[in-house]
Amino acid sequence: MRDRALPSNRYGHFSEDGREYLVTDPRAPRPWSNVVANPRAGLAVSHTGSGFSWIDNSQLATITRWQQDLVSDRSGKFLYVRDADSGAAWSLSPSPTWAPLERYACRHGLGYTVFESAHEGVSAEWTLFVDAEEAAEIWIVSVRNDSPHPKRLELTAALEWCMGISPSPRREFARLFLETWPDESRRAVFARSHMWDVPSARWGHWNTSFPYVSAFAASDAVSDMQGDKAELLGRYGVWSAPAGLGEPRWRARFGRHEDAVAALRVPMALPAGGSARTGFVLATGASPEEAAALLARFATAAAADAAIERVRAGWLDRLAAHRIETPDASVDVLVNDWVRYQAISARLWGRCGYYQQSGAFGFRDQLQDSQVWLTIDPAKTRTQIALHASHQFADGSAYHWWHPLTEQGLVTKMTDDRLWLPFVAASYLRETRDLSILDDPAPFLDAGPAPLAEHVLRAFRVSFGKTSPRGIPIIGAGDWNDGLSAMGLEGRGESFWLGHFLAGLLGEWSGIWERAGRPELSREFAGRRETLAAAVNAHGWDGAWYLRGTLDDGTPLGSSRDRVGRIFLNAQTWAILSDTAPPDRAAACMRAVREHLVSGAGALLLAPAFDRPAPEIGYITRYAPGLRENGGVYTHAAVWAIAAAAKARDGELVGRLLDAMNPSTKDPEAYWAEPYVLPGNVDGPDSPHGGRGGWTWYTGSAAWLHRIVAEWVLGVRPEWDGLRFDPCLPPGWSSARMRRPFRGAVCEIEIERGGRPGLEVDGKVIEGNLLAPPEKGRTVRVAVRIS
Ligand code: GLC
Numbered sequence: 134m135r136d137r138a139l140p141s142n143r144y145g146h147f148s149e150d151g152r153e154y155l156v157t158d159p160r161a162p163r164p165w166s167n168v169v170a171n172p173r174a175g176l177a178v179s180h181t182g183s184g185f186s187w188i189d190n191s192q193l194a195t196i197t198r199w200q201q202d203l204v205s206d207r208s209g210k211f212l213y214v215r216d217a218d219s220g221a222a223w224s225l226s227p228s229p230t231w232a233p234l235e236r237y238a239c240r241h242g243l244g245y246t247v248f249e250s251a252h253e254g255v256s257a258e259w260t261l262f263v264d265a266e267e268a269a270e271i272w273i274v275s276v277r278n279d280s281p282h283p284k285r286l287e288l289t290a291a292l293e294w295c296m297g298i299s300p301s302p303r304r305e306f307a308r309l310f311l312e313t314w315p316d317e318s319r320r321a322v323f324a325r326s327h328m329w330d331v332p333s334a335r336w337g338h339w340n341t342s343f344p345y346v347s348a349f350a351a352s353d354a355v356s357d358m359q360g361d362k363a364e365l366l367g368r369y370g371v372w373s374a375p376a377g378l379g380e381p382r383w384r385a386r387f388g389r390h391e392d393a394v395a396a397l398r399v400p401m402a403l404p405a406g407g408s409a410r411t412g413f414v415l416a417t418g419a420s421p422e423e424a425a426a427l428l429a430r431f432a433t434a435a436a437a438d439a440a441i442e443r444v445r446a447g448w449l450d451r452l453a454a455h456r457i458e459t460p461d462a463s464v465d466v467l468v469n470d471w472v473r474y475q476a477i478s479a480r481l482w483g484r485c486g487y488y489q490q491s492g493a494f495g496f497r498d499q500l501q502d503s504q505v506w507l508t509i510d511p512a513k514t515r516t517q518i519a520l521h522a523s524h525q526f527a528d529g530s531a532y533h534w535w536h537p538l539t540e541q542g543l544v545t546k547m548t549d550d551r552l553w554l555p556f557v558a559a560s561y562l563r564e565t566r567d568l569s570i571l572d573d574p575a576p577f578l579d580a581g582p583a584p585l586a587e588h589v590l591r592a593f594r595v596s597f598g599k600t601s602p603r604g605i606p607i608i609g610a611g612d613w614n615d616g617l618s619a620m621g622l623e624g625r626g627e628s629f630w631l632g633h634f635l636a637g638l639l640g641e642w643s644g645i646w647e648r649a650g651r652p653e654l655s656r657e658f659a660g661r662r663e664t665l666a667a668a669v670n671a672h673g674w675d676g677a678w679y680l681r682g683t684l685d686d687g688t689p690l691g692s693s694r695d696r697v698g699r700i701f702l703n704a705q706t707w708a709i710l711s712d713t714a715p716p717d718r719a720a721a722c723m724r725a726v727r728e729h730l731v732s733g734a735g736a737l738l739l740a741p742a743f744d745r746p747a748p749e750i751g752y753i754t755r756y757a758p759g760l761r762e763n764g765g766v767y768t769h770a771a772v773w774a775i776a777a778a779a780k781a782r783d784g785e786l787v788g789r790l791l792d793a794m795n796p797s798t799k800d801p802e803a804y805w806a807e808p809y810v811l812p813g814n815v816d817g818p819d820s821p822h823g824g825r826g827g828w829t830w831y832t833g834s835a836a837w838l839h840r841i842v843a844e845w846v847l848g849v850r851p852e853w854d855g856l857r858f859d860p861c862l863p864p865g866w867s868s869a870r871m872r873r874p875f876r877g878a879v880c881e882i883e884i885e886r887g888g889r890p891g892l893e894v895d896g897k898v899i900e901g902n903l904l905a906p907p908e909k910g911r912t913v914r915v916a917v918r919i920s
Pocket residue numbers: 495497498613614615616762769833
């Protein structure tokens with residue numbers, strides 16, 4: 134194996150084991166954040182210390198107020214220290230005071246963030262995390278007096294209550310309903326809101342209470358508590374210098390008539406060289422009693438220590454069963470740890486990032502994300518499939534997204550959402566071979582329960598009914614690409630991408646129906662696949678690549694005749710992934726991808742970018758050129774290009790695209806975004822800031838990158854009859870390893886370049902490259918030799 138050193142840059146570096154990222158210079162070009170969540174609750178926190186907390190829905194049930202301002206990044210929950218003798222006050226993270234800390238590090242880890250600081254003779258460590266299961270955000274604070282004199286310090290922990298929807302469009306209105314009250318015995322400020330800005334079927338609008346109560350408590354004695362922002366900050370005061378910090382006593386105000394905050398002041402006397410530890414808990418429950426019970430559970434040092442140990446161990450354990458080792462250590466830490474953490478913590482649990490507070494389940498989005506569980510805990514993928522099946526209508530169509538808590542969903546004319554249900558169900562079946570999933574019952578939104586097989590069948594049937602006269606799926610209000618939102622509004626525009634995608638699914642399900650004992654369906658699907666693939670090839674070929682689609686008036690999109698939007702990535706990659714392209718066309722469209730779409734940050738979604746709004750195509754054309762879907766690297770699609778390149782056996786391109794998308798090796802001055810997780814997009818060459826990353830954390834590329842590196846680059850793919858070994862390593866990689874569970878057994882895999890290509894299992898040569906499922910409980914050693 135080659136150099137195992139992990140990349141670093143002037144703002145930060147990975148820890149030695151790669152499981153922490155240490156930001157050491159607070160002037161990183163953008164907030165570098167962490168999304169720390171359990172299945173119910175969580176917090177987003179940036180390297181400056183700004184951020185927010187939520188329960189159950191990070192948009193509709195935000196606990197603390199935050200302003201989405203990525204330039205200033207000075208809003209959130211803060212922890213101040215004041216030296217009572219000198220009067221100096223600063224925060225234990227750069228924001229909001231931006232004191233010139235003598236020492237600073239923000240350590241983002243899997244499930245926690247730690248701020249280390251030293252200033253004015255005081256060094257401190259502030260750890261934030263959320264319990265593994267409960268809605269309890271826990272702060273552990275240790276402080277040391279590094280000076281030769283005793284110090285009288287005051288710690289003030291402060292936050293602003295939101296207790297509702299974020300961002301609040303009408304702050305002055307929303308705050309009228311907030312109520313705070315102190316609980317001296319618990320050293321806590323409680324908060325609730327008597328109005329939740331969501332429509333209620335039963336009570337109408339503006340006529341329900343926020344269904345949670347929160348409490349913010351100190352684990353040690355407090356000298357003061359405050360519930361009013363004006364008292365804490367002072368008139369026209371700012372968070373960077375709250376006037377209250379310098380006041381010997383606070384005039385405490387609580388109730389329903391203030392501007393609701395929670396601030397807790399904890400005095401701390403430290404002898405020279407002395408240290409102390411304290412903590413805070415932000416707990417949320419359905420009632421004051423529930424919140425109080427959580428405070429009681431977590432308010433001690435021992436409980437906080439046990440809780441963070443559980444969190445750490447939980448992440449290690451969760452990610453342990455499936456690991457890869459390649460010659461590129463940065464690929465390993467990203468694929469093994471960070472992108473899976475990203476997919477689980479931010480996408481599936483928190484459903485938010487610093488750039489997007491969503492809270493909703495996207496029908497296609499979280500289904501795809503749930504692929505992250507396939508190898509390590511497929512039961513969780515199965516649960517996600519059932520959840521999405523229950524958000525499908527009896528006619529087979531589905532919500533585009535829906536909000537947990539309110540169950541409010543969006544009905545659209547998008548044409549692909551429903552088809553991700555059979556897509557992910559097929560992936561589950563390939564991994565587990567457990568056909569019983571087809572019997573899993575789930576209700577329709579507008580009808581009683583039916584087995585998953587029926588949900589899948591209806592998703593297909595409604596799609597069969599929505600094709601153009603020449604047999605191409607219509608695009609409606611968009612397909613995978615949300616921004617192609619207008620090209621098919623009249624019901625005639627077509628999507629060739631969807632044609633490829635659907636044809637791939639039809640082939641796969643033809644096989645599944647056969648195995649499920651439904652040969653007539655199997656035959657029907659095989660026939661439909663042939664017809665569809667033929668139609669796509671008859672009408673969707675532009676000469677050197679596949680068209681993306683057609684507009685309602687028949688104008689082709691993604692054609693060499695166009696000035697902008699001449700070639701689209703997905704129509705090429707999925708032609709290969711779905712085996713709809715005959716060999717000569719597959720080769721041609723990979724050539725076209727290489728020639729027109731490969732950039733230094735990965736494959737572009739389309740090129741050249743649209744440079745003026747085209748209402749007849751959709752809102753994709755309204756983004757500035759090179760931004761996001763409009764000619765940027767849209768990473769969710771760009772990772773598919775890695776799979777397509779591997780399938781086309783183009784190892785050079787695989788290596789090039791993998792390197793290009795690796796956030797850890799970028800120059801932060803140009804790239805801006807976090808080096809340890811994937812961004813949603815990187816500006817393309819038509820932007821003046823080509824190579825600049827944006828919209829980090831909340832992206833479907835995370836789960837996909839893991840899957841594609843495992844299945845296409847290392848080439849270890851589950852198939853119905855076993856595990857296929859078909860690596861396509863970048864030319865610079867001479868070997869790789871993987872440990873992977875497979876249907877109750879464990880495979881220890883070593884891939885080696887050189888020698889006679891073939892497969893050895895436990896020292897025995899076997900024919901072909903497919904390993905039949907080993908006996909449950911066994912560990913088998915697989916040696917894969919490639920040329
Ligand atoms: C956003 C959507 C996702 C869509 C993608 C491409 O990420 O959440 O569903 O596929 O954009 O438009």
